[in-house]
Amino acid sequence: KPAVCKGEIQPLSLLSQKIDKEFYKNFADVLRSSCVTLHKRTAGVDAVSGSKVSFGLVRMANIDPLFYVAQALFALGGPEGVHIHLCVYHARFPLVQRSAIENMLDTAFNRRVAEQAVYALPSVRAALNAHPQKEHIFIVLASPVCEVGRDWDADWAVAEPSSVRALIQLAGRVQRHRRIPATEPNFLILDTALKYFKKKTGAIFSRPGFERGEGSVYHLSSHWMHDVLRPEEYQALTALPRVAPQPYNVWQPQHKLADLEQACMRDSLLPPPVAPPNRRGIKRAFVPRVNMAALCWQYPHANLTGVLPQEQPFRESTEKENTLVFLPNEETEDLSLYREEQQKNTKRDTLYIPVEASRWHTVTLKCGPNISVWGVADLNTLLQEQAENLDMPLSVCARRLATVTVRQNTQGWLYHHALGFATNHD
Template sequence: MAQHASQIARFLPRFEQHLPRLGKHRRLKQRAQHERFRWQDKSAEAAASMRERSREHGAFIVNMASTCCGKTLANARIMYALAEPSQCMRCAFALGLRTLTLQTGKAFSDLLGLGDDDLAIRVGGSASRVLFEHHEAQAEATGSASRQALLDEDTHVLCEGQTDQHPLLRRALADPNVRKLLVAPLLVCTIDHLTPATESQRGGRQIAPMLRLMSGDLVLDEPDDFDLADLPALTRLVHWAGLLGARVLLSSATLPPALVQGLFEAYRSGRQHFQRNRTARPGGAERPPGICCAWVDELHQQVHDCPETASFQQIHEQFAQRRHEALARLAAEPRRRAAILPVQGLQGIRQVPLLAEAFAPQVLSAAVSLHRAHHSVDTYTHKRVSFGLVRMANIEPLFEVALELFQLIPPDGLRVHLCVYHSRHPLLVRSAIEAQLDQALQRHEPDAVFSLPDIRQRLNASPETDHLFIVLGSPVTEVGRDHDYDWAVVEPSSMRSLIQLAGRVRRHRPGPVASPNILVFSHNLRHFSRQPGQAAFCKPGFETDGDAFHLASHDLRQLMSAEEIAVIDARPRIVSPASAALRPRERLVDLEHARMRHEMLPQQRVAATKPLGSRARAAAARAVPEPTLNASTWWQQAPEDALLTALLPQRQPFRKEPDRRDITLALLPDEDGENALLHQVMEGERRGESLYVEVNRSQCEHLPEAVIQGDRIEPWGVTDYMGALSALASELDLPLSICAERFGTTTVRPNDSGWRYHPALGFARKRS
């Protein structure tokens, strides 16, 4: 034990010098060929200018470039420019969604010509990656995608390191999971692979992510997409990145100022500890590090050293204000315009099925009106075609609205193709839906969609002159997919979700529009289904039932200004009024800024006095309120209060389980392989063992085909689960039952009454 401890103490500070690195990469060094991406060159130059100083003081970089400006490659180029040429690059790119992680990993593989030795892609579920790669291979086989790298694979140098000669690494890398996370110079992973670095509740789980942070830099992609409850864990990760010597980049076009400031303060606090212990003069003067900070977007780049929070805050506000002004100029000729659509006839209705019955006709009417104004013409059939998104806040109401839509009759001469997209489909069905949408909604070449076999067959098979392809989707449609819709109808939840969703409308096609192509309902369904006075813009959203963060009205016409409604973009989110000027009960965006401040920034603390008597001391202790726990508690409190225990990770865990944990269901074939039977996946006695327990058949209602057989409205997507399962099993060369166990699963909320299911609709709670 003493010998091992001695080796760790001796070799840990320099172990990163023995790990592989990525160097002399031509694509990461070469200048952009297209004017649109020249900002990447300037951003990389800005990073290179602070390379030397960042070795001593650390670096905190904010990339707020707009979507579709090459932000993913820009982040890699920035971190490559920041790395020492002699030591080469090591960096982890952490994301919140599996699909986005897989897409980013594929982008690096294709754009940079990286192989498995250079690039590790780690997502939570191996089944997701298998299906992703399967559909990619199918797309390549049909000619709709190309796997050819843009560069030859020998256009870079892999500095292999000497892991076998390092006592610590030799021992650590014997574990294959540690090796996968640690060895590759570039790591693209879901963030849950790194958050255990600060959560030492179970022995050993923190070691691999901690070593990764100690041996390379960190990029956080879309950190503002995380739930408010996950911000403490995100803050702990950034604090430890600073404490362990990493440099950090935040990447999102919609970063709110309180989130950026809170993460900077956490990083600065961690870097101070690093300065005291790991720099050339450890234990020296207590002078705070002058963190090397950079702000970049497609328009501006600037670099400043920020030893204090106040200087960082001031410069960030100036940068965000410049971006706000630039976005305002673009808003003069917007590619997206929005309008509020008043909800009618729902007052007094509480039950979700009845709400859906009254709501669905309004959805269809809005979709038809948007189609009339925003469509493309198929040059072969001369039919008018549009692809639209109907975004709903929650899956259960979405399921009911889908049932109602299939029973409606569209106007004469018009056919609706309806895709129901949310997270409660079996994995293989959801993956097939996403692959279908990935092909149809790539609109860089607007008319290419008419060459897709599925779209062509649907247009040729019916006489209607107008075709609406509608995606009825949950919030999963807002992030993680590079989709371009002609128009959108929105049930609102928050300003953040409106901005994210607006980015999916005409995403790939420039040019202004003259009339609204986004219609936002004035109220959401939760407003009608809950009791008067209860929060409605929640789950998802920022509203609570308490006084401080409870909206006085749920009518968007009162919560948003005319300017915010007319052109929905990132301006309200990236610039915040002063704290005293916020009106969180009266303005939707102010509610979000106020909650973000409350969750991220240090709370005002009451100065404690020291009375002489014991009774006076006790009275004073009772009089001083306990500080509110938030994300800043981790780094703001004294180390003995926070860092040396697992108390805060226990109180503020990453992705906290609900009181009733979600359960996993699987649709497995019967003995004849003809029908699917519902099973619940249970943990076995042995580690990693799964048991499949058949659910009582009375608890699984397989909906008949009649529910999706409407008049000129038909499903767009998978309608036969067993057929899709059999095809996948054949393509992957797997037994049917094994394929179902791996890819026929989904996660649902517990429900004593059971569930309803149809392949075109997914799972929903069974009505009691």
């Protein structure tokens, strides 16, 4: 069938720069240019205002860089004659905020309805009416949470690469409902990951991604997409690189990203070759590999014990985490940040310990011209509404719905209601 998602590699020229505010500004400028290019190729027309409108996804690999890039993008603003409506979406929002964002986006990216229905949605109509420009770009700047479990149909997408699997997942959110064949590329792949400019050595496409450290057979010789992707793997983006890969005997796991993923999957799902006996004819001891899924079907009775989950934890986290919660002041109902601490071996309830003012910083969002926040409601407003709907005290509602999980960090965290939480690196 004709491809509904066609890819193209977006060059990057940030080699000589270190990661600082100027870098994020330049990176945001590349993203903005990419979004404007794709908007011009795919925009529809709002029958009421006559404006050209498009809806797109920008997927970044990690939350902390996303936070700083979002700040830079807001400060940069939109080009003359174009208004950008930007929604930041990732896992480090308080639950009630994340739920509200997902509900809005699930509605906006439902394109099974009539063509003009999306422009009548309250969040979209209000945004179009509030700004006079005739070009409107609705952008979701998201972490990998946008790849899986979201039934969205976007006009276009921009991806920071981490794996071929991630590219395929994100491509599944472009023209998902309408299935209109693409006449021009509607999916831009950044030529490398932002992480490359931070360290340039070691595993770049990991956490997320399949790549491992230097010295491993699963380490790429280049981290540029124009080197590690074959044209047929991105010019028409489908699941073929995963379900119909190159023949095993021509895999190049150190030179091609798709081959690296296939080799990792093969070594995990299949048992290792039997080691030959030593000179005395004694069989060598079997030492299982890390993350060896083959053990589950080789030794099915092992699934009746807790041994395998202990040896191979599902999504094992190497970093400690904190659960934070916004709780209202009993007199003013202003929200303050607390840290949850579970009491072990006692009957006491969860402790709520105030987070020192020096450890969390509410950042100021500086907006340039022609850009605005799209559809992120104030946390206090959302909690008030939910407390009323659920008929429960505000403090009880907050303990349930104003929690967020963040990485443990001695320097604390940054927060803005439109950007969520990020680790403070200052």
